[in-house]
Amino acid sequence: MKSLLKLVAPVLLGSTLLSPPVHAETPPNMLVVGFSMNNILTLDPAAITGKETVQVLTNIYDNLVALNATNRSQVDPQLAESWTISDDNSAITFKLRSGATFASGNPVTSADVIWSFKRLMKLNLAQASFLKTHGFSATNADASFTAPDDQTVVVRLPKKVDPQIIVQTLGIVGPGSILDSKAVMEHDKDGDMGAAWLTNNSAGSGPFTLGQWQSNERVTLEQNPKYWGEKPAMRRIMMRHLAESQSQRLMLEKGDIDIAYSMSAADLKALESNKDVKIQTNGGSGFYYLAVSMKDEKFQKPKVREALRYLIDYQGLNDSVLPYFGRLRDRPIQTGLLGALPNAGYKLDVAKAKALLAEAGYPDGFSTTLRAISDVPFMNAATAIQATLAQAGIKAEIITGAGDQIYGAMRERKYELIVGRGGGGQLPHPDSNLRAIVYNPDNSDQAKLTNFQGWRTSFYDEKINKMVDEALIEGNKDKQLKSYQDIQSYYAEMVPAIQPFSEVVDSVGFRADIKGLELNPSWSTQLRTVKKER
Amino acid sequence: MGNERLSAFTRQAGTILATLVGLLILTFCIGRLMPVDPVRAIVGEEADQATYEMVAERIGANLPLYQQFIRYMNDLLHGDFGISIRTGQPVINDILHVMPATIELATFAILFGAGIGIPLGILAAVRRNRPVDHVIRFVTLIGHSMPIFWTGMIGLIVFYAVLDLVGGGGRLSDYYIGLVPETTGFLLIDAVLAGDWEVFWDAVNHLLLPASILGYSSMAYITRMTRSFMLDQLNQEYIITARVKGLSKGRTVWHHAFANIRVQLVTIVALAYGSLLEGAVLIETVFSWPGFGQYITNNMLIGDMNAVMTCVLLVGIIFIALNLLSDALYKIFDPRTR
Numbered sequence: 024m025k026s027l028l029k030l031v032a033p034v035l036l037g038s039t040l041l042s043p044p045v046h047a048e049t050p051p052n053m054l055v056v057g058f059s060m061n062n063i064l065t066l067d068p069a070a071i072t073g074k075e076t077v078q079v080l081t082n083i084y085d086n087l088v089a090l091n092a093t094n095r096s097q098v099d100p101q102l103a104e105s106w107t108i109s110d111d112n113s114a115i116t117f118k119l120r121s122g123a124t125f126a127s128g129n130p131v132t133s134a135d136v137i138w139s140f141k142r143l144m145k146l147n148l149a150q151a152s153f154l155k156t157h158g159f160s161a162t163n164a165d166a167s168f169t170a171p172d173d174q175t176v177v178v179r180l181p182k183k184v185d186p187q188i189i190v191q192t193l194g195i196v197g198p199g200s201i202l203d204s205k206a207v208m209e210h211d212k213d214g215d216m217g218a219a220w221l222t223n224n225s226a227g228s229g230p231f232t233l234g235q236w237q238s239n240e241r242v243t244l245e246q247n248p249k250y251w252g253e254k255p256a257m258r259r260i261m262m263r264h265l266a267e268s269q270s271q272r273l274m275l276e277k278g279d280i281d282i283a284y285s286m287s288a289a290d291l292k293a294l295e296s297n298k299d300v301k302i303q304t305n306g307g308s309g310f311y312y313l314a315v316s317m318k319d320e321k322f323q324k325p326k327v328r329e330a331l332r333y334l335i336d337y338q339g340l341n342d343s344v345l346p347y348f349g350r351l352r353d354r355p356i357q358t359g360l361l362g363a364l365p366n367a368g369y370k371l372d373v374a375k376a377k378a379l380l381a382e383a384g385y386p387d388g389f390s391t392t393l394r395a396i397s398d399v400p401f402m403n404a405a406t407a408i409q410a411t412l413a414q415a416g417i418k419a420e421i422i423t424g425a426g427d428q429i430y431g432a433m434r435e436r437k438y439e440l441i442v443g444r445g446g447g448g449q450l451p452h453p454d455s456n457l458r459a460i461v462y463n464p465d466n467s468d469q470a471k472l473t474n475f476q477g478w479r480t481s482f483y484d485e486k487i488n489k490m491v492d493e494a495l496i497e498g499n500k501d502k503q504l505k506s507y508q509d510i511q512s513y514y515a516e517m518v519p520a521i522q523p524f525s526e527v528v529d530s531v532g533f534r535a536d537i538k539g540l541e542l543n544p545s546w547s548t549q550l551r552t553v554k555k556e557r
Numbered sequence: 558m559g560n561e562r563l564s565a566f567t568r569q570a571g572t573i574l575a576t577l578v579g580l581l582i583l584t585f586c587i588g589r590l591m592p593v594d595p596v597r598a599i600v601g602e603e604a605d606q607a608t609y610e611m612v613a614e615r616i617g618a619n620l621p622l623y624q625q626f627i628r629y630m631n632d633l634l635h636g637d638f639g640i641s642i643r644t645g646q647p648v649i650n651d652i653l654h655v656m657p658a659t660i661e662l663a664t665f666a667i668l669f670g671a672g673i674g675i676p677l678g679i680l681a682a683v684r685r686n687r688p689v690d691h692v693i694r695f696v697t698l699i700g701h702s703m704p705i706f707w708t709g710m711i712g713l714i715v716f717y718a719v720l721d722l723v724g725g726g727g728r729l730s731d732y733y734i735g736l737v738p739e740t741t742g743f744l745l746i747d748a749v750l751a752g753d754w755e756v757f758w759d760a761v762n763h764l765l766l767p768a769s770i771l772g773y774s775s776m777a778y779i780t781r782m783t784r785s786f787m788l789d790q791l792n793q794e795y796i797i798t799a800r801v802k803g804l805s806k807g808r809t810v811w812h813h814a815f816a817n818i819r820v821q822l823v824t825i826v827a828l829a830y831g832s833l834l835e836g837a838v839l840i841e842t843v844f845s846w847p848g849f850g851q852y853i854t855n856n857m858l859i860g861d862m863n864a865v866m867t868c869v870l871l872v873g874i875i876f877i878a879l880n881l882l883s884d885a886l887y888k889i890f891d892p893r894t895r
């Protein structure tokens with residue numbers, strides 16, 4: 024062994040001594056953030072998908088309004104200083120703040136605002152779906168978004184809905200992001216409205232501008248010298264692609280990164296005892312759930328679905344599998360949203376489940392399949408549920424794979440059971456949850472309403488569709504609250520295809536000297552307010 | 558004579574071309590048979606069917622497979638490698654960016670692997686069945702059989718987190734990023750060109766650990782191969798004759814036995830280098846090294862076929878080139894093949 028050390032050690036160690044000592048801290052005016060950037064495919068606000076891009080763009084683009092990080096039902100002014108809703112709930116009028124400019128120096132005008140919304144609808148990419156759901160389209164965009172003067176924007180609702188949900192939607196990064204129309208149109212290529220250019224350039228009015236995006240390597244944000252609001256403490260934000268949770272943890276412990284956005288539960292737990300690092304957990308978007316396919320005749324029977332409800336160990340799952348990922352929730356509306364009822368308190372109850380199965384004609388259980396993507400925590404949750412199902416004689420074979428295999432099967436309505444995550448919620452409105460999780464306007468295969476998880480489960484109930492639609496247009500706040508409570512009670516009673524067992528929470532680790540970090544449940548965590556206290 | 562040469566050359570070029578086209582067809586089929594959906598990657602989970610179909614049409618994913626392939630080949634013949642879905646940039650630009658990172662890593666790794674592996678292999682062969690041989694065989698067995706992402710992680714914990722000797726993930730520390738202009742893409746060369754030694758040493762600092770670990774795993778292979786080649790030679794009668802003639806042991810080993818295995822070693826090292834160029838994905842992931850292995854894997858995972866096909870083409874060309882190179886080296890080292 025000695026001769027080995029003699030041979031290898033000098034090479035590994037000797038040459039490192041030549042190099043300068045490694046710095047242990049990041050510079051005081053530069054924030055270094057690590058997370059996996061595998062899902063960042065573009066930085067065009069109209070085309071982005073998923074959480075990671077929102078985390079980046081929220082620092083570059085402003086919206087008319089901003090969703091409050093702590094009080095989910097509160098909407099704060101941003102580029103709009105105030106807004107009013109017409110008496111008949113058919114239009115929203117936003118008054119822009121004066122003096123706001125884009126990073127280019129161009130003033131932010133109402134023309135830019137409506138241009139941004141029309142661009143979103145005309146390109147019809149990922150983020151357009153938020154507004155399409157409420158009746159906006161490329162054809163009615165010109166009539167829906169108007170600018171009577173330089174400081175006023177009027178949004179006319181093409182369909183009768185709660186105007187509050189539209190205000191909230193305009194607070195989401197993506198559908199609500201305001202772009203510098205002049206700067207973007209300078210880079211228009213063959214009528215693409217700047218789509219190619221915006222892939223890796225920015226034209227916003229936010230506290231930072233995009234310095235550089237190097238796919239799966241890093242995103243650098245530079246302080247926007249023209250920013251209209253309070254100057255951020257950081258001159259530069261360096262976001263680094265660190266695919267491995269372990270690497271994030273090591274670099275956070277060493278102080279080479281200041282914030283780690285995507286660490287696994289095991290690493291977060293290990294960091295709890297480190298006094299140089301803090302962990303923040305806040306609400307997120309959507310649920311972890313067990314879903315059945317109503318294409319399967321077994322699951323068409325309400326008793327079987329109800330039996331499944333009692334074959335989930337809610338407490339156990341949340342205590343052992345889901346710390347840092349989710350917290351116990353068994354209702355289809357996230358806590359903190361309008362009308363959210365306290366948990367129904369379902370518990371693992373094998374005897375009750377067996378009785379229900381016997382009533383449905385399956386006294387000895389049955390065989391089925393259970394799908395889950397092969398990542399943490401899905402596989403762990405699926406394994407736990409497989410075990411509790413087995414206690415009532417249900418033999419579920421786990422099928423695992425990548426997102427496209429598992430959710431792809433669900434979109435094609437070819438599955439039996441699935442452990443998944445979803446159910447809206449980026450929008451802090453109960454309608455966002457319900458529309459994603461149970462609403463299904465057309466149950467035919469040809470409809471291909473793959474964006475509705477309700478459709479994917481082939482669950483169709485005319486009454487709940489109607490209740491969801493009516494609750495959304497109810498103008499009286501008290502009645503609306505009551506409607507959402509009623510929907511949850513009805514949901515509990517008739518046992519639809521999706522049973523949530525946890526609501527998503529987000530957890531990040533950060534250096535203890537980082538102050539002012541406030542995780543936003545809609546993913547738009549502002550780094551403008553972050554400071555280093557050393 | 559001239560004609561013969563020409564036809565031999567034509568035949569070889571034909572074989573190469575057929576190999577590359579076959580490789581492309583195979584890759585295309587595998588890529589399309591995999592359950593990944595590039596359209597879904599672009600539009601996301603929440604998009605409706607109208608958006609999905611619009612994007613499918615735009616990138617040609619709605620066409621039958623053979624038409625997609627013809628379209629791709631047609632573009633390729635016109636020198637257009639296409640745009641990557643993942644980065645939105647021309648694939649060729651992407652590759653010019655990621656390839657130098659990998660070449661830097663692989664070159665250092667192979668220098669390490671061959672530079673230590675070959676002497677170790679010879680030592681083990683000469684001291685066959687002695688303690689040194691056992692130690693070397695044990696060490697190389699570990700290098701050969703330990704999963705490289707694990708070695709990488711342990712390396713990071715020991716040399717980065719605990720001992721603080723080397724840099725963490727990435728090619729440079731954050732404060733040095735963007736300080737030297739990207740002329741060649743090779744950080745070490747760019748830093749020297751800019752005369753910025755701080756950046757140079759920081760880059761070396763980040764390169765050492767992943768390159769050593771990658772080098773260790775290829776060293777394991779090279780050592781074992783060297784040992785067995787050497788044993789073959791040392792058992793030959795001419796070696797005994799040489800010793801009986803009174804030649805020193807060192808001279809026998811280096812001038813006779815080693816001279817005869819050089820040719821085989823060149824092939825082994827060239828192929829090991831080739832596989833380091835394309836196959837460093839795990840170490841690249843652990844060390845957040847923005848290289849070619851990560852690029853090809855991540856693009857494969859979302860079915861970004863323009864990028865994957867170009868990468869595979871490049872890997873094919875690299876291997877063919879390495880083969881031709883080692884053929885050429887054979888001719889230099891082995892007079893009989895001239």
